[in-house]
Amino acid sequence: MTDRKPNMSPVKVNIPEQDPDIRKRNYQEVSLGYTVEMAMEEATRCLNCKHRPCVAGCPVNVKIPDFISQIVRGEFENAYQTIVSTNSLPAVCGRVCPQENQCELQCVRAIKGEPVGIGRLERFAADWHFANTKTAPEKPQNNAHKVAIVGSGPAGLACAGDLAHRGYDVTVFESFHVAGGVLMYGIPEFRLPKALVQTEIQQLKDLGVKIECNMVIGKIFSLDELLGEQGFDAVFIASGAGLPAFMNIPGENLNQVYSANEFLTRVNLMKAWRWPEAATPINIGKRVAVIGGGNVAMDSARSSMRLGADKVYIIYRRSEQELPARHEEAEHAKEEGIEFIMLANPVEILGNDQGWVTGIRCIRMELGEPDVSGRRRPIPIAGSEFTINLDTVIVAIGQTPNPLLRETTPDLKCKPWGGVMVCEDTLETSKEGVWAGGDAVTGAATVILAMGAGKKAAGSIDDYIRKKYQTD
Amino acid sequence: MNRILARKQLNSETIMMDIEAPLIARKARPGQFIIFRVDEEGERVPLTIAGTDTEQGTVRIIFQTVGKSTLRLGSKKVGDTITSFVGPLGKPSELDEYVGKRVAVIGGGLGMAIAYPQAAYLHKIGALVDVISGFRTKDLIILEDDMKAVSENLYIITDDGSSGRQGFVTNVLEEQLKKGECYDLVLAIGPLVMMRAVANLTRSYGIKTIVSMNTIMVDGTGMCGSCRLTVGGKIKFSCVDGPDFDAHEVDFEESIRRSKAYLEQEKFDREQELERQRCRLTGEVRHD
DSSP states (O other): OTTSOOOOOSSOOOOOBOOHHHHTTOOSOSBOOOOHHHHHHHHTTOOOOSSOHHHHHSTTOOOHHHHHHHHHTTOHHHHHHHHHTTOSOHHHHHHHSOGGGTHHHHOGGGGGSOOOOHHHHHHHHHHHHHHHOOOOOOOOOOOOOEEEEEOOSHHHHHHHHHHHHTTOEEEEEOSSSSSOTHHHHTSOTTTSOHHHHHHHHHHHHHTTOEEEOSOOTTTSSOHHHHHTTTOOSEEEEOOOOOEEOOOOOTTTTSBTEEEHHHHHIIIIISOGGGTTTSSOOOOOOSEEEEEOOSHHHHHHHHHHHHTTOSEEEEEESSOGGGOOSOHHHHHHHHHTTOEEEESEEEEEEEEOTTSBEEEEEEEEEEEEEEOTTSSEEEEEOTTOOEEEEOSEEEEOSOEEOOSHHHHHOTTSOBOTTSOBOOOTTTOBOSSTTEEEOTHHHHSSOOHHHHHHHHHHHHHHHHHHHHHHHTOO | OEEEEEEEEEETTEEEEEEEOHHHHHHOOTTOEEEEESSTTOOOEEEEOOEEETTTTEEEEEEEOOSHHHHHHHTOOTTOEESEEEEEESOOOOOGGGTTOEEEEEEETTHHHHHHHHHHHHHHTTOEEEEEEEESSGGGOOOHHHHHHTOSEEEEEETTSTTSOBSOHHHHHHHHHHTTOOOSEEEEESOHHHHHHHHHHHHHHTOOEEEEOOOOOSSSSSSSOTTEEEETTEEEEHHHHOSEEETTTBOHHHHHHHTTTTHHHHHHHHHHHHHHHHHHHHTOOOOO
């Protein structure tokens, strides 16, 4: 291992992608992933640094240099096992983590050139495992303590995986008819194939995790009932940030104004792109504008293109430099012909007398002094209004936590904007036996941060139950 | 998977089913709803809970076979299963303050089925309930005996006069109000235009009026905003803020427009489903 010569190429091994002109009309994955040869070549770019800055940059502390060394040696299954020992969803993370702000940001190779393609290698190891290994993971010895998890998105699944490894009897409650949360309803098929999400979830089921769909906690069981009559020792709230924000401008309730949540749920979870075979319809028209600049906005715009729109705009009130979306996602969107209208803010959505969208009126913005977020504040330029003709508007300006649980759990303390209040070190809430993490606590963030919270909660739930039953 | 334990055809286009769902039956309160999916490709359809039986562990639904999903649900038999059934969703109706008070429960068509649990609950807690029930024609009248059992007075009226009296529910209500009847609450459930007409009438009399807004939904848990409506100038989500709202605050024009968002697809889906069911009956092979 120590005697190999590192590959000093300053750039990552190129990853094959579908041609933009073809992919913008289909739902197949955009990135095709590394072949064995490409992965082994990219893996040799890792210097296997002693101080392992990449591991510290990973919210779930994947042993990155270890798994990359295993790929160098052609031990692909071992590489997968190394990843999965700290990360329950490697095929997901390899695709949707913002590695450029995390592990790859810390990579020593990034000082001079591009970092090692850690995300691409993680994806390779996971895909290799699912293609070549058919044996299910071994079920750990059950310790008979029951833990309930509310929500089967990234935070819930990560927590479930860690607790199952420690022998807990874990039940995940999901309100939708399919497990996966935002991985199923939010992130589109062309970025994260849904069959793959289900394969990852199957791994957790093989570990003994029970998943109960169609169960809206707060309605069917209260948290007190879970902790009481249902016999759970602890509850982890991982219900995400599902409540869509609107702009509060005139015309927002016209037909053909969608929240990004509704639009993406119809397309991804309900498969409206396959209507009428799938029963849920969607209207898209020919001209679409997506309001917002995050990954959800990019996903909505690219999905609109795939549904057959002729012209798709992204309207964002700051400049391209401040776009919160991953650089890669914005680039992919541009390649697919999506037009970015930067420094513009909608003031009114226009409609006809039947109540359908006909256009949007926006005002030009300029950037002023930095605001509390550190980004320069957008200021409207008087008299700069302009109009775009449209059939559909998709509002992708953010989500806040779903109010269902806090409304039905008076003793669960929440912040004024809806986030569940927790002790940062342990993720304990104000309610005994209840933990919370992920977007339900932070507001809309990333898959991997939610997974990090799930892991942290699993650790403190384990401590709590050991202490309670003196099993240490 | 949830099993259908009972099925009854109430009229040519309305079916009652008892669905096995013990946990929902245990929790459901009047005014709440469920969301069902018939099969794996099915859409999520909200239906108000028409009753529960906690001993049997069943939830009663009453629906009109008007669209693809309800036609397909209606074609199921006792013992068959549906893919998913989730609830109870929405806020329960707030009725407890009406003990000993006068309440008019107004149901239009299928709305009568949705209004029944409220009427029954009000009757049980000691409210004095008048039921005003409107249908298109005599053959479509449902739940007549049930409504009679929970009301002081039951008024039935049909659009075509075939039940004896011709007109709309608002005609009966207006007549009662003109006679000096003082209702403490009017509860109106039915088509949007009917609820709007009731709201306009009771506004001039200053009577508190509640309507149940049956909007287009996807998740039913506050996640998508498909069901949004304007109440008192503010955006509300029917699924988590309702489905009951103050009728005098609801922007009915907007809700009527929004209810038509998928009319074309609904028509196409309905015809396809009717064709599919015809072919199944006759054994014809369909070419699509």
